[in-house]
Amino acid sequence: RKRNYKTLTTDQTDPFTFPEGHTLDSIIPVGSDQWRFQFTNPGNPFKGEYPRIAPFLLARGHKITSEAIQLYKDKVRRIHTDGFILEEQPDNPALFTYPENADTTLKTFKFETAGYCHVKNVNKVIWT
Template sequence: MPDGALSLQVILIQDKAPNALIYEKETQIRGSIIFGEYVDFLFKIKNQGGIASQVAKRILNTLWDAFCQRKKTYKILTALSKSFDFPDGNPFKGEYPRIAPFLLAHSRKIISEMVQPYVNKVKRIHIDGFVLEEDVNNSPLYTCSKDTFKTLKVLKFKREGECHVKNANKVVWTV
């Protein structure tokens, strides 16, 4: 079946052996070359704070949406419904969904490297943030001012308190 805007023909070999889509070195382009100026420019605005910061964050999020957002299909099922078949075609909204696993892998690598020194204190890692458990009788794992993210351009202290991780998507905070 043709793939998006490139109209490539992809044929999956089904011989009971593992499959992989391997990109030749000369066809690879680093993300920093494609998105570097765009992201750097918007991060400078985002780190200034205020309304412009919120707009810059939203624009940065649209980059993810453009490449990786999935289509949502809704169907009401009742006791009388016989079956439900998933729609055919591309499950993504964008035309280049193959970049999604690379973006996810890169962001997960960055987060895992950041929390590695505190691996025994990690309570939760989720997309672009993490929760560390601290012993209130010891000095904090991180001591930094609230605006340190402007210097680091990565971390932003968001919350302090007691955290209860209920499941992968549910976290309850108490002060």
């Protein structure tokens, strides 16, 4: 960040203006009738080596999730940013068996819970 300083006195006649594109960081008194203003230029947040990588990382995560649940597309009941819920029928064989090491079996996914759930208004999931 580039810092910029400007001094203001009580007997100053020219108008005080902020430098364009800068942010005021601090005002420091310098004596009884002077103040020093410290400005920084945050620069362009979209400049640099990796300026806009977040959307691509999110898209990659969506792709991995969609490929993993492709086999169960008829059983998907809810997909959210960080997980999904599959529906099983009690009279059919289970989609997954849940061993003690479910995290290593599912590889890229973290197994959180199995049981009965009710999805209310899309955003509220109640597990029983």
